[in-house]
Amino acid sequence: MLTLAIRNLARRRLRTLLTISGIAAAVAVLASLLAFGQGYRSGLNRELNAMGIQMMLVPIGCPYDAAARVIKGKALDVSLPDASLGAVRADSAVAVAAPVLMAAIPRPTEGRTDLWVGVDRDILPLKSWWKMKQGSTWFTGPDSVILGAEAAATELRQIGDPLYSPETGKTFRVCAILERSGTTDDSQFFIPIATAQNMFDQHGRLTAVAIRLKDPSLLAGAADRLQQTPGAQIVTMGEMMGTFLNLVETVRTLLLAIGAIAAAIGALTVFNTMLASVVERAAELGMLRAVGASRLDLFWLLGLESSLLAICGAMIGVAAAATLGPWIEKAVRTLVPMAPQGALLRLNPTIVGECAAMGLAVGIAAGLFPAWQASRMKPVEAMRAR
Amino acid sequence: MIGTENTAVAEALVKEYRRGAETVRALDGVSFEIRHGEMLAIVGPSGAGKSTLLHLLGCMDTPTSGQLTINGRSTSGLADRELTRMRRELVGFVFQHFALLPTLTVAENVALPGLFARRRAQKHADELLERVGLSHRRTHRPHELSGGEMQRVAIARALINSPKLLLADEPTGNLDTASGESILSLFRALNSEGLTVVLVTHNEALAKATNRIITLSDGKLVSDLRRSE
Ligand SMILES: Nc1ncnc2c1ncn2[C@@H]1O[C@H](COP(=O)(O)OP(=O)(O)OP(=O)(O)O)[C@@H](O)[C@H]1O
Numbered sequence: 001m002l003t004l005a006i007r008n009l010a011r012r013r014l015r016t017l018l019t020i021s022g023i024a025a026a027v028a029v030l031a032s033l034l035a036f037g038q039g040y041r042s043g044l045n046r047e048l049n050a051m052g053i054q055m056m057l058v059p060i061g062c063p064y065d066a067a068a069r070v071i072k073g074k075a076l077d078v079s080l081p082d083a084s085l086g087a088v089r090a091d092s093a094v095a096v097a098a099p100v101l102m103a104a105i106p107r108p109t110e111g112r113t114d115l116w117v118g119v120d121r122d123i124l125p126l127k128s129w130w131k132m133k134q135g136s137t138w139f140t141g142p143d144s145v146i147l148g149a150e151a152a153a154t155e156l157r158q159i160g161d162p163l164y165s166p167e168t169g170k171t172f173r174v175c176a177i178l179e180r181s182g183t184t185d186d187s188q189f190f191i192p193i194a195t196a197q198n199m200f201d202q203h204g205r206l207t208a209v210a211i212r213l214k215d216p217s218l219l220a221g222a223a224d225r226l227q228q229t230p231g232a233q234i235v236t237m238g239e240m241m242g243t244f245l246n247l248v249e250t251v252r253t254l255l256l257a258i259g260a261i262a263a264a265i266g267a268l269t270v271f272n273t274m275l276a277s278v279v280e281r282a283a284e285l286g287m288l289r290a291v292g293a294s295r296l297d298l299f300w301l302l303g304l305e306s307s308l309l310a311i312c313g314a315m316i317g318v319a320a321a322a323t324l325g326p327w328i329e330k331a332v333r334t335l336v337p338m339a340p341q342g343a344l345l346r347l348n349p350t351i352v353g354e355c356a357a358m359g360l361a362v363g364i365a366a367g368l369f370p371a372w373q374a375s376r377m378k379p380v381e382a383m384r385a386r
Numbered sequence: 387m388i389g390t391e392n393t394a395v396a397e398a399l400v401k402e403y404r405r406g407a408e409t410v411r412a413l414d415g416v417s418f419e420i421r422h423g424e425m426l427a428i429v430g431p432s433g434a435g436k437s438t439l440l441h442l443l444g445c446m447d448t449p450t451s452g453q454l455t456i457n458g459r460s461t462s463g464l465a466d467r468e469l470t471r472m473r474r475e476l477v478g479f480v481f482q483h484f485a486l487l488p489t490l491t492v493a494e495n496v497a498l499p500g501l502f503a504r505r506r507a508q509k510h511a512d513e514l515l516e517r518v519g520l521s522h523r524r525t526h527r528p529h530e531l532s533g534g535e536m537q538r539v540a541i542a543r544a545l546i547n548s549p550k551l552l553l554a555d556e557p558t559g560n561l562d563t564a565s566g567e568s569i570l571s572l573f574r575a576l577n578s579e580g581l582t583v584v585l586v587t588h589n590e591a592l593a594k595a596t597n598r599i600i601t602l603s604d605g606k607l608v609s610d611l612r613r614s615e
Pocket residue numbers: 380381384403404405410411412430431432433434435436437438439
């Protein structure tokens with residue numbers, strides 16, 4: 001029976017191939033998307049953990065939005081008073097408190113927006129992944145600027161070069177260039193916080209204060225105390241993770257929807273192929289009935305054919321997901337906001353298994369109706385169909 | 387009427403087909419019996435109901451009314467599963483267009499019914515190929531054979547389950563005279579070994595070579611001539 005099924009499939013090579021690729025594509029897309037979703041989640045986790053901050057002081061407003069913007073490097077419209085930094089640093093539980101002032105300078109002629117970030121030395125322990133290029137030094141004066149690798153490349157600047165900012169009319173001197181890290185830092189301009197406050201007319205204002213505690217167990221008390229800071233509120237990492245995970249969930253739902261469409265296409269391909277095959281082979285199926293095949297026999301035969309299609313499709317799909325993964329990842333990365341660094345596509349056995357099972361189930365299910373059609377055919381009528 | 391010497395007994399067989407609103411009466415009260423070891427031809431004009439009758443004899447369909455008994459068993463009102471079993475165990479069918487599977491070799495085609503009878507048939511298939519004189523073609527594909535050879539393969543396939551009744555619907559309809567004659571002599575040889583053979587044919591020579599001719603017209607049996615030896 002198996003031989004018969006295989007030979008039948010081999011008879012229409014092109015159609016069989018097309019059907020198999022249909023399922024393969026569906027499985028590959030689904031596997032990549034799911035793997036991406038999972039990688040995205042764990043990558044984000046890793047990145048947030050690497051910062052080693054437990055909470056953040058942000059202006060009153062939408063706290064999660066604010067926190068997300070600071071972490072991923074987006075300018076904020078509201079700000080904190082300078083004095084809140086002092087309050088944070090004075091708290092006994094705080095190990096590091098790094099003030100940040102962010103401002104975006106749109107560059108419509110270049111088609112991008114530069115992000116300028118005012119920081120002080122306290123940012124260093126929080127940016128553990130920063131590596132400076134040879135010859136870099138920390139800010140030497142108020143006109144020093146540290147360039148992200150990307151920013152240095154687009155501005156064509158080396159260490160020691162002057163950097164003119166036409167929008168603000170100021171000239172800086174490049175004191176350091178960061179190695180590429182795959183984070184949003186790559187494209188940012190870091191300047192002393194006081195310089196940033198002057199440059200953007202934000203005297204005595206901050207975008208946020210990132211806080212690392214001496215001990216994570218002090219979190220609850222410290223959060224309560226700092227919550228009292230006027231005009232500011234505390235967002236803890238836990239809350240922030242929640243927000244991010246919500247975001248990831250949304251992305252996942254989107255990916256699943258795309259996956260469902262892919263699955264539907266796979267199913268339709270099998271359905272169409274098998275149905276065409278049944279109609280086309282009506283006389284032949286009638287002959288099989290005449291020589292003693294039961295309804296069940298024909299149902300099995302056709303079911304076997306669609307199962308073979310589904311199995312081949314699922315296997316090729318998984319293989320394709322594994323090999324094409326990096327390209328898919330690159331494509332998705334440009335579409336999804338705030339993609340964390342590191343490899344996102346993690347094909348683990350669970351995902352592969354799930355997707356292969358999905359491909360199989362869909363393929364086999366789609367073959368059921370045509371198989372039933374075949375088994376329902378009366379031998380005499382089928383013979384007449386010739 | 388059911389005697390052990392009868393392979394098939396038909397009593398007032400009626401078969402109607404519904405075509406949209408109208409009903410076509412393809413068989414209209416046909417009665418006859420077929421004895422063991424007989425070789426008979428069914429003849430008549432096109433549309434007379436010859437194929438319909440052969441399909442009933444082959445357990446491919448059940449009569450609208452009347453009784454048909456094959457090998458002592460009535461087919462009226464049988465479920466599909468039972469009919470399939472009778473097809474498998476009692477009859478072998480030979481078609482005008484051979485109906486071989488192009489994807490299988492000659493030997494595999496002959497053994498095919500064994501697949502559905504859940505029985506290893508390859509050895510028997512080789513014996514049957516020998517019997518029809520096509521052993522040297524066993525690994526060929528059907529499209530590599532001549533029409534006469536294909537029909538001999540189809541006959542070998544019809545014999546694989548050792549049927550009681552061999553049915554053939556215009557077996558020579560697609561063959562030249564020479565091939566037709568070789569098929570005819572094969573049928574005669576099989577019949578002389580005791581197999582009951584029923585042929586539907588337009589071919590005079592083929593009909594005359596049998597020992598009984600049943601003529602149908604408009605679904606009715608108009609003559610039943612037995613050659614007295
Ligand atoms: N499945 C069917 N549905 C509707 N009408 C049918 C069906 N099968 C046969 N008929 C009709 O029954 C009549 C007898 O058909 P049948 O095929 O038995 O004739 P036949 O004697 O074999 O003719 P031919 O010599 O052309 O093969 C015809 O009028 C045919 O149109």
